[in-house]
Structures are given as C-alpha cells and as structure tokens.
Amino acid sequence: MSSGSATKAAKAPGRGKVAAGSKKRKPGGSGIHGNTFWFWVFVGPFVIGMLVFAYLPILWSLVLSFFEAQNTVTPSNFVGLQNYIDMLTDRNFLSSLGTFSIFALFIVPLTFALSLALALLVNQVKIARAFFRSVFFLPTACSYVVASLIWKLSVFNGVRFGLANTVLGWFGVDQIAWLSSIDPPWYWVPLVTVRLWLQLGFYMILFIAGLQRISPTLYEAAYVDGARPGWQIFRYITLPQLRATSVAVLLLNLIAAYQAFDEFYNLIGNANYARPPLVYLYSISLGSIQDLGRGSAGALILAVIIMVLTLLQNRIFGFGKAND
Amino acid sequence: MPARIPNAGLTRRDLLKRTGGLAAIAAFAAACGGNTGRPADSGGGGGSKVNLTQWYHQYGETGTKEAALKYAKAYTDSNVAVQWVPGDYGAKLASGLLSSSAPDVFESQLNIAMVKSNQVVPLDDILGDAKDDFNPNDLKTNTIDGKLYGIKMIDDPQVFYYRKSLFEKAGIKPPETVDDLIAAAKELTTDKVKGLFLGNFTGAGGVNISVAGPSLWSSGGAYLTEDNKPGFNNERAAQAFSKLRELNQSNSLLLGAPADWADPGAFVQGLCAIQWTGLWAMPGIQKALGDDFGVFAYPKLDAQGKPALPSGGWSEFVSAKSANVDAAKAFVKALWVDNQESQEDWNLNYGFHIPPRKSLAAKATKLQTGVAAEVVKLNQDYGVVDLPAWTPTMNTAFNDMLTNVMRKGADPAAEIAKADKTVTTELSRLFG
Numbered sequence: 001m002s003s004g005s006a007t008k009a010a011k012a013p014g015r016g017k018v019a020a021g022s023k024k025r026k027p028g029g030s031g032i033h034g035n036t037f038w039f040w041v042f043v044g045p046f047v048i049g050m051l052v053f054a055y056l057p058i059l060w061s062l063v064l065s066f067f068e069a070q071n072t073v074t075p076s077n078f079v080g081l082q083n084y085i086d087m088l089t090d091r092n093f094l095s096s097l098g099t100f101s102i103f104a105l106f107i108v109p110l111t112f113a114l115s116l117a118l119a120l121l122v123n124q125v126k127i128a129r130a131f132f133r134s135v136f137f138l139p140t141a142c143s144y145v146v147a148s149l150i151w152k153l154s155v156f157n158g159v160r161f162g163l164a165n166t167v168l169g170w171f172g173v174d175q176i177a178w179l180s181s182i183d184p185p186w187y188w189v190p191l192v193t194v195r196l197w198l199q200l201g202f203y204m205i206l207f208i209a210g211l212q213r214i215s216p217t218l219y220e221a222a223y224v225d226g227a228r229p230g231w232q233i234f235r236y237i238t239l240p241q242l243r244a245t246s247v248a249v250l251l252l253n254l255i256a257a258y259q260a261f262d263e264f265y266n267l268i269g270n271a272n273y274a275r276p277p278l279v280y281l282y283s284i285s286l287g288s289i290q291d292l293g294r295g296s297a298g299a300l301i302l303a304v305i306i307m308v309l310t311l312l313q314n315r316i317f318g319f320g321k322a323n324d
Numbered sequence: 325m326p327a328r329i330p331n332a333g334l335t336r337r338d339l340l341k342r343t344g345g346l347a348a349i350a351a352f353a354a355a356c357g358g359n360t361g362r363p364a365d366s367g368g369g370g371g372s373k374v375n376l377t378q379w380y381h382q383y384g385e386t387g388t389k390e391a392a393l394k395y396a397k398a399y400t401d402s403n404v405a406v407q408w409v410p411g412d413y414g415a416k417l418a419s420g421l422l423s424s425s426a427p428d429v430f431e432s433q434l435n436i437a438m439v440k441s442n443q444v445v446p447l448d449d450i451l452g453d454a455k456d457d458f459n460p461n462d463l464k465t466n467t468i469d470g471k472l473y474g475i476k477m478i479d480d481p482q483v484f485y486y487r488k489s490l491f492e493k494a495g496i497k498p499p500e501t502v503d504d505l506i507a508a509a510k511e512l513t514t515d516k517v518k519g520l521f522l523g524n525f526t527g528a529g530g531v532n533i534s535v536a537g538p539s540l541w542s543s544g545g546a547y548l549t550e551d552n553k554p555g556f557n558n559e560r561a562a563q564a565f566s567k568l569r570e571l572n573q574s575n576s577l578l579l580g581a582p583a584d585w586a587d588p589g590a591f592v593q594g595l596c597a598i599q600w601t602g603l604w605a606m607p608g609i610q611k612a613l614g615d616d617f618g619v620f621a622y623p624k625l626d627a628q629g630k631p632a633l634p635s636g637g638w639s640e641f642v643s644a645k646s647a648n649v650d651a652a653k654a655f656v657k658a659l660w661v662d663n664q665e666s667q668e669d670w671n672l673n674y675g676f677h678i679p680p681r682k683s684l685a686a687k688a689t690k691l692q693t694g695v696a697a698e699v700v701k702l703n704q705d706y707g708v709v710d711l712p713a714w715t716p717t718m719n720t721a722f723n724d725m726l727t728n729v730m731r732k733g734a735d736p737a738a739e740i741a742k743a744d745k746t747v748t749t750e751l752s753r754l755f756g
Contacts, residue, residue: 070441071418071421071443072441092724156580157580158524158578158579160516174515177579179526181579182732183731269526269527270527283415286415287414289418289717290419291717
C-alpha cells in the first residue's frame with residue numbers, strides 16, 4: 001500500500017506537465033473563454049435540469065402551500081398559513097411521522113450493525129473475495145418495486161402457501177397475514193427485511209472501503225502492545241478508525257429512512273397503520289384527493305424536519321471531526 | 325498494488341470529455357422524451373379528423389381491452405386513442421387531468437370536487453330522448469345542481485358470494501343479520517379455509533374497506549343526509565362499526581390473499597367460504613365453481629336495519645380541458661348513448677354488469693336467470709348509489725375512522741366524532 005502511494009506521488013508531477021503541455025498545444029478554445037465554454041457545455045444541461053425539475057417545483061410548492069389548491073396547480077384563493085395549520089393538526093400526518101420514527105428506530109441501527117458485520121466477515125474471507133462481495137452487493141441493483149412485489153406476492157404472502165407461512169407450517173405454526181395484521185404488527189417484518197435485503201450490500205461496500213483504509217501497521221502495533229484479536233482489536237482499533245465511514249453510513253441511512261416510500265407504497269399502500277410521511281403526502285396531493293396546497297405545506301414541513309435533524313446529527317457526530 | 329492509470333490511448337481529459345458528452349446527450353434525450361400516449365398530431369391517414377384520447381381503468385376480465393380498442397376503432401368521426409391504465413387509476417387520472425396530456429374522454433365516478441374545479445363539462449345535450457331510457461339512479465349519481473356530467477356505462481352491484489356446498493356441510497343458511505354473518509364466518513373457518521374474505525385492507529389506492537358503506541347503511545345510516553350533513557354520527561352506526569371489530573377479532577377473516585376482493589381469486593381457489601366482490605366477477609366464478617355458489621346482500625344490523633349493497637359502476641366524462649370538447653362529446657354520445665350494440669357487449673360479454681339503459685337491462689338474458697338474476701333483484705331492492713357530494717377527502721376520513729375502529733380497536737364514538745369533523749369542514753368548504 002505504502003509503495004502504491006509512493007508511486008502515485010512520483011508520477012503526479014509528470015502528469016501535471018503533460019496536462020499543461022497539452023493545453024498549450026491546443027489551437028482553439030484556449031484560455032478562460034474556452035474553459036468557460038466547456039464548463040457550460042458540461043454543466044449547463046444539469047443546471048437546467050436541476051432548475052426545471054428540482055428548484056422550480058420546490059419554489060412552486062412553496063407558492064401552492066399558501067393557496068387553496070385542490071385539483072389545480074394554478075390556484076387563486078390565498079389562504080395564508082391555513083394549510084400549515086391544517087397539516088400540523090392533522091393526526092394522520094402526525095401519526096405518519098410516528099410511523100417513520102418507529103421505522104428509523106428499527107432500520108438505522110439494524111442496517112448499521114448488520115452491514116458492518118457483513119463487511120468484517122467478507123473482508124476476512126481469504127478465497128473468492130470478489131464473489132462474496134458481489135453476492136451481497138447484487139440486491140442493491142434490484143428495484144424496490146420489484147423486491148416489494150416478490151416480498152408481497154411470494155415470500156410474505158398471507159395465505160398458507162406463502163413461503164414464510166410454508167416454513168412456519170413445518171413447525172405447526174398457524175398462517176400469518178404478514179401485511180394485514182395490525183395486532184401484533186407483523187407488517188414490520190416484511191417492511192424491514194425487504195429494505196435490509198436491498199441495502200445491506202451497499203453499506204457493506206462502504207464499510208469494506210473503510211476497513212481497507214485502516215493501515216495494517218496499527219494492527220501490528222496493537223499486537224505488539226498485547227491486544228487480543230477479536231473484540232479488543234475491533235473495539236479499540238477498527239471501530240475508531242471507521243469513524244468517518246460510520247458517520248456517513250448513519251447519515252445516509254437516516255435520510256433514506258425518511259424518504260421511505262417505495263416498499264411502503266407497494267407492500268401496504270395507503271393504510272393508516274403503516275404510512276410514512278411521503279406516502280401520506282403523496283396520497284393527499286397526488287392521489288385521488290389532489291389537495292396540492294396541503295400536500296405542499298406538509299412536504300415543506302417534512303423538509304424542515306429532515307434539515308434540522310441532519311444538522312443536529314452533524315453537530316453530535318460531526319463530519320468535520322471525522323476527518324482527524 | 326499500485327493504482328493503475330487507465331491508458332489505451334485515452335488521457336484522463338479525453339475520457340472525461342467523452343463520458344461528459346455522453347451524459348449531456350443522455351440528459352437532453354431524457355428531457356426531450358415523453359410519450360403522452362396521444363396519437364401523433366401530424367400523422368397521415370387521419371385527414372382533418374381530430375385526435376381524442378380515452379382513458380379506461382384496467383378491467384380484470386379477459387377481452388375487455390380488445391373490446392375497448394374495437395369500439396374506438398369503429399368510431400370514424402375522430403381518431404380515438406385508448407389508454408388502458410393499470411394500477412392506481414384514481415390517482416393517475418387525477419394528476420392526468422391537471423396536465424396538458426389530460427384525456428379528452430375518461431371513465432370515473434362523479435364527485436363535486438371535479439365540478440368545482442371545472443374538470444368536466446355538462447353532457448345534458450347529448451342525452452336527448454334517451455334520457456327516459458336510463459335508470460333514474462344512474463342519472464342521479466351523475467347530476468350536480470341539475471346538470472348531468474357523466475353517462476353511466478355500467479352498473480356494478482357488490483354482494484357476498486358463498487359456497488353452497490360448504491354451507492350445507494356446516495348446516496347453516498345464508499345470514500339474515502350481521503350477527504348471523506359473524507357466526508357463519510366462525511363456523512366455516514377451518515385450518516385450510518377461512519370463513520370470510522372482505523379484502524386485504526392494503527392497497528396503493530387507499531385502504532377502502534370493501535364493506536364500509538354497507539355496514540353503515542345496514543344500520544339505517546347514510547354517508548350524507550338529504551340536506552348534505554354527515555349521516556353517520558349516531559349510536560346505531562357506532563354499533564354497526566363495532567360489529568366489524570367483532571368480525572376482525574373472530575379469527576375468521578382471510579387476510580393477505582394474493583388478489584384483493586375485487587378479484588374472485590380467493591373464493592374460487594377455496595381460500596374462503598364467503599367473499600365480498602362484484603357482479604362483474606360472476607362469469608369467472610361460474611366457470612370455476614359451476615352452480616356451487618350463491619349470493620346475499622350485506623345483512624341488516626338487526627330488526628330495525630335493512631340489508632344493503634353498493635350499486636357502483638363507471639361513467640364516461642368529457643374533460644373540460646380537452647381541445648376538442650365537441651368532438652369528445654360526439655364520441656361519448658355515439659358510444660354510450662347511441663350504440664346499443666357496444667353497450668350490450670361491454671355490459672354482458674366479459675364481466676357481468678347491469679346495463680344502465682332500461683331497454684338493454686330488460687333484454688339482458690344472461691342476467692335473467694339463476695344467481696345473476698338474484699343479484700339484479702338485490703340491487704333493485706337494496707342498492708345504494710354513489711353520492712356525488714361524497715368527496716375523496718370525506719371517503720378517506722371515513723375509511724380511516726373505520727380502520728381505527730375495526731382493525732385497531734379504537735372507540736367508535738370518538739372516531740366517528742373525528743371523521744364527522746373532517747366531513748363537516750369539507751362540506752362547509754363545498755357548500756358554504
């Protein structure tokens with residue numbers, strides 16, 4: 001590893017020279033003008049895309065949130081803060097925030113712990129490393145919708161010939177209506193497992209990258225100092241060294257949990273017992289109700305909550321500190 | 325391992341340029357794409373005819389899509405492109421109607437919000453003499469402030485289907501009251517078969533409890549009273565909803581079936597002894613079970629109540645946004661007013677529906693014998709039609725209330741009060 005970085009460092013100045021030389025050789029497009037031109041050629045389409053498909057809708061959503069906008073995107077009846085008041089007193093919206101919190105409580109620590117464990121295991125494997133990495137990473141390539149449908153129609157089908165119920169049947173357990181049962185809330189099992197299956201591989205790769213950045217000299221020094229392999233090494237060397245990766249994984253995880261939509265929408269639909277904020281907002285603004293005013297107000301409230309939480313988390317864990 | 329620098333004659337700058345260029349092209353291509361589902365405006369062959377788009381929800385019965393395409397093709401005054409919309413039709417239609425790719429002609433159910441936001445045009449003038457031939461209920465459900473906005477295409481009563489053989493084996497009769505229904509469901513539940521299937525209570529289009537309306541109507545209540553006030557805030561309605569809770573707790577409901585209640589799958593596969601579904605499913609059930617099935621309406625709550633069933637269906641509308649409102653109206657008139665042959669085909673040759681035209685219903689032989697005739701009779705006696713003043717917002721509040729009572733065990737009176745509040749707010753917004 002160290003030799004690798006040395007080679008890079010040695011080559012770097014040379015590459016710089018080549019680059020500078022090639023710039024001089026170019027007849028047209030030299031200097032600032034050329035650079036600006038190419039900057040806009042490359043960046044322009046994306047900036048336009050962002051403006052048209054992200055910023056404009058956000059802005060328009062802000063406008064809509066102050067109007068009574070049912071079945072229209074060009075409303076005329078200004079209602080001030082009424083939509084915000086409606087949403088903040090809407091028990092369905094509040095309970096959807098509750099649903100999300102429960103979901104995050106399950107999914108964030110579970111994904112974190114399991115993907116770290118997987119990364120440690122796969123990283124230790126001596127043979128067929130690439131195979132194991134790919135095998136665990138593959139589900140990430142699967143669409144949430146497709147996975148949800150497989151979960152719903154085959155694995156966690158509520159009748160006796162569903163996969164999970166067949167397995168339970170071998171042990172004499174009665175069939176369970178996985179997605180429809182509220183008491184006990186079995187629906188969390190499919191919801192959490194489908195996301196784990198889809199996400200674990202991705203976070204595992206992040207952790208493997210983190211693990212490979214830890215210098216072996218640290219481990220050697222620890223052995224010399226008498227640290228025992230296993231828990232002690234993990235607790236005092238691996239985990240602290242993974243700090244930057246861990247913070248990133250936690251942050252990404254939390255945001256992903258807030259954005260949960262696909263598997264809830266496809267597995268449960270718009271049921272008021274397991275409805276995260278996005279599914280609820282979708283149903284009032286884009287579903288058959290079409291109340292874009294209240295929907296926009298709710299979306300902005302949600303955006304503010306995500307922003308505050310992210311900032312808070314940043315304060316506690318600190319992205320900046322992670323770099324030391 | 326030293327990091328390898330990609331070579332093969334490509335400098336990093338070249339590589340970036342090429343990939344960046346590709347990405348830019350892809351971004352442009354993505355932005356320019358867009359299949360609106362409309363026929364091309366400049367396509368030859370159409371001459372000076374206007375182009376119309378017509379939307380259908382996805383009917384489950386075989387042959388329906390081909391039939392819809394056939395009707396569109398047979399109409400020669402305009403070019404009609406049919407869009408067959410799978411999935412959450414209500415949501416797709418609602419957003420479609422906001423956009424420039426809105427359909428000119430679409431099927432739906434009328435609610436007052438559509439009229440208030442000028443999404444549909446009145447169709448009184450295309451009905452003409454045929455008005456007297458339509459079932460009065462089908463006109464009523466499409467009328468707001470004296471104007472007719474939709475032409476009813478099909479009438480769809482929903483009932484309980486039950487397996488006669490299983491009833492005989494258990495020695496029970498079709499339920500007369502809700503208590504009988506609960507008892508029957510329990511009695512018929514075995515380790516292989518559940519007693520009753522009311523639906524999975526999940527679904528992207530909102531969790532509408534299939535028997536929400538009937539349970540209320542069976543107590544003598546209504547969604548809205550004649551003078552547009554909530555008609556469910558009373559003790560008897562609370563009692564009716566508690567019965568659904570009792571049913572939910574009886575461990576006799578089939579949940580998590582592969583197909584939801586609108587599809588007869590669970591019933592014909594023997595997963596349940598009784599299932600709530602529509603008349604449309606009857607041909608499929610007959611094919612699978614022969615004559616081993618019967619029907620009954622949602623039973624009355626008690627001696628003071630009455631049996632009930634929803635008499636739903638689909639109506640055709642013309643979008644106010646259409647660039648060719650007159651051509652669209654002419655198409656609707658041709659298909660759903662004048663062309664009785666297509667109407668008969670649509671109502672009787674795929675799933676079963678009751679034709680809204682009295683003359684067609686009278687000669688619909690397929691509906692005049694056996695179990696189908698029983699459903700027609702139940703529909704006449706106990707059918708409750710959709711109320712145009714009952715909006716999706718109210719319906720969501722009502723179903724949320726019922727979910728909380730039936731599935732979560734919440735206190736009916738408290739939940740009713742909350743739904744009442746939402747419905748009252750919505751009513752005052754709509755009617756002042």
